[in-house]
Amino acid sequence: TTHLVWFRHDLRITDHSALHAACQSPDAKVIALYIATPGQWQAHGMAARQATFLLQHLQTLQQSLADKGIPLFYQQCDDFHQAVEAVDAFCKKQHVSHLFYHYQYEINERDRDRALEAKLHGQVVCQGFDDSVLLAPGSLVTGKQEMYKVFTPFRKAFIQRLQEMEITCFPAPKKRTNVDMGTLAALTPFDYPQQAVDETLFPTGEQAALARLRQFCQSTVADYHQQRDFPAQQGTSQLSPYLALGVLSPRQCFNRLRAEHPTLLEQSDGGAFTWLSELVWREFYRHLLVAWPRLCQHHPFVAWTQQVLWQQDEKALAAWQQGKTGFPIVDAAMRQLNGTGWMHNRLRMICASFLVKDLLIDWRAGERYFIAQLLDGDLAANNGGWQWAASTGTDAAPYFRIFNPTTQGERFDPQGTFIRQWVPELAKVPDSDIHQPHRWAERQGRALDYPTPIVDHKQARQMTLAAFEAAKAAQ
Template sequence: MSKQLVWFRNDLRTKDNQALTTAVASGKPVLAVYLVCRHQWKQHHLAPIQADLIMRRLAQLQQDLALLNIPLLVVEIDSFNHVPRCLTELCQQYQISDVHCHYQYELNEQQRDNAVLSALSSNNVSLLQYHGECVMPPGSVLTKNRENFKVFTPFRKTWVSGLTEREFSPIAAPAAIDQALLPEAFLALLKNNSPLPCSYDRADSSKWTCDDPSIIQQLRDFSASKAADYKQDRDFPALAATSNLSAYLALGMLSPRQCLARIYLDHPHCLDAQEGGAFTWLSEIVWREFYRHLIAVNPRLCKGEAFLAWTQSIAWQQDLHLLQAWQQGQTGYPIIDAAMRQLKYTGWMHNRLRMIVASFLTKDLLIDWREGERWFMQHLIDGDFASNNGGWQWAASTGTDAQPYFRIFNPTTQAQRFDPNGDFVRHWVPELSDIPGKKVHQPHSWAEKNGHRLAYPLPIVDHAIQRKLALSLFEQAKKST
């Protein structure tokens, strides 16, 4: 009897997994595989903390699949170039007739899948792909002229209007396969308790849960108790007002359709009440899809190119001292330093702060947005190429639907608005813990008035001066193109 192979990628779940469900529905024995591509992880700047979460989740997934009588193989290889041969050999070894997986939209991943398709076809094995990363897959949300959207708001309007009840219904986990159908090789794999292979650097991710019941409960708790106030509370980093589900979405431990179904169940009028918190949170899911649609049809975004062609001419400054001060949270701007230290020590950063520090790097330090994009991916537990690239290009005014280049965040006024009492800053910048209230956002002014000596750097740049320089850089680039 031929067998089925499920190739797991960024879809590390048994629920709402069309590839897995379809393979099981075939009535044939199913084998699952995950490929650890260490060189590709390094090339893509995978954060060690995210690598750790992946491996912890794979150990959990292996247990979950075992309950379905599906063995999970974790195979470590060097790069995407080795994937076609690896999968072909697995198919030959276990008499696989069909390989099931979900689409990935990044350029390297598409090239890899094309090579796999060719290799499997040559061996009479089918590659069956499904859309699991998006509620509305690329190509399904288009303008009246059948073109892809370049601006978010009309994209969201069309995305919402295209929803049907089908999009609200996640697929349940499949029933267990009859163990009597399993060949001896599969039974032996189910009994194998060897450690999962991974030679990639890892950092402790244990503060992030990785089992389904805990993740689903976190989604339910947010939807029930915080979603309604999300719009008014989401921008204040000192509040625990966000869902903290981004890491699970990035790795496919949770699907966007599961999120949509839950928010709609608890807030059935959210699509009509677009001023409410539930719709505002739903919009974050739509942003995620918007950026995926963009990279699917604009492969140059995966090559480090700006979406707006003229911004390729910006003469970004190269100043290692300024870059390192930003990376280590030593800029002399408390909100910037607090945010960067949060990233360094937790692998996560509040979304409002991501915008503030990105604006600071590109508009105050005048450093190429790609440096920030790379640093984030190297440290984020929720690192996600499409969203990270889209967010950085938005802040740098080089991307689609970008913040206009003449709108530049003032880090001090942003801090005063979104951390009004300075609680977030004092938590992450303890050397400023004695400064009361909002005065913490201008610590040297307070210290001078109070005769206090601070063990904290002076601002590395003057925002007012840098703002003018940034405007000049953009204007020169625009004129020269």
């Protein structure tokens, strides 16, 4: 028998459910496949940086699988439709008897897998696994058998379920010797734009991700609840790019956290519990995608918000994208995103709120821009974050709660340490004026090489409230 493991966003060999299952039989030949689909990625707006990060991880994956005697074959085709044809042809050519893979929860991915299983029916035994989540979507429901719409009861039920079950991680497979490794074709770059990833921020590989996880759980996490909102601190794990591509599994995160904090599930606050809550947010958004697939098509969860009359303001959108709004915290954050592919969570909330509530620009323009830049781009988390900030989602910020970008900056970057890292034009502005630098420049009679604010927050706030109220009244 020949067992095929189809790798997608699960680029690791430790704690890999499908790989582990495929290797259970000592006699089976185990081979692996990765199919790049640049046309599909284009349609999904994937960031060039994420494509580069993916390629780097594929290269290390090919090596670590080869060390285990498992060849990773690589193909490129345009989209998911062609990928189904390619897997079918590959299975025939390699006489594959069993296919092992991990479920993906987005709508196109699910359609692809359904089509593939139908095509292989009767020829190849297919086995799918819920692997990118701690609990399978659909397995945690309310008393009415529905998906939770509110996070806090979801988290409560989630943690109760974790208390009742054992979460185990699978080891990497043992070395196999029954497949001729031949000479594997080197992975060629995808026909997709590439953009360099800063290796000092995000080193490549499963081992690097595991080391970061261990280090975070041993030290930083203890103060996570106090530090996580301050972008000038290294207070969060920065593991999201690895989780997004499945270089790390959520089970590895949970088990490592619990190993360092054994009473984790009996707690209700503190650093470790707060970090676990973030992992549960990640799951919440994935479960929502499966319960309401229209979220993948960028429909708002709350239907009446569809009626909000957004501004078509290309100039303001461009200023936001480039970090030239004249609001230092927003600009520093957008430049961090453009410069590294990662943005701190507090800043994602501030920037998303600014685009939607200060510029009254459709949240979907922001969602698209984030995905096109993010190294950790993930449809569920990004859509969830945007719909939260735009007040269009389930359990979202209410529409009348509007962040003031200046006071957010004052609260979360009081000395402007973070701002100064990304907005060198403000280097000379004293701490006390860093959030409203033009006031200082005026007092000093100086000219600043930095834009004046592109909106008046107070006026923008009134306009946004009116737009949401009109949409609500029209429902």
